[in-house]
Amino acid sequence: MNASQSSPPFSEAALQQVERIFQRYPADRRQSAVMPLLHLAQKEFGGWLSQESMDYVAALVGIAPIRVYEVATFYTMYNLKPVGKYHVQVCTNISCWLCDSDAIAKTLQNKLRLSFGESSGDGRFTLTEVECLGACVNAPMLQINDDYYENLTPESVAKIIDQLP
């Protein structure tokens, strides 16, 4: 399957990035590029991966779409449905939980008026509960889009939300 026959297409800048990603791998190991390409596709297509987007990545790599779906559905960093402008991901795993991530979660749920897994009606926020994000040393923490916020308190997390543009 030729990727150019699929839609949606990447922008020119993204296609150049695709070439750079492929250069990291031997020609007969292009399938190893699936994860960075899915990350790129998520950025290109509004922060989430539709089936069409995953099919596009499969076509770029030259593998069966099912192999891309397997990766995209395994890792929580890939969003399989639309997310808000700010995707707030709260870690509630052991280190964060021991440092009172419950209070962080409660503050966010009250402030955003969202439960985990919900998005605000205005498309501004999605609130997600996630497993360890690898920043345990500075627990409790959360991720908003590509940024980590660490050593949180209920006060600091409220301020972070208030200061988002």
Ligand code: FES
């Ligand atoms: S447990 Fe929260 S970052 Fe590791």
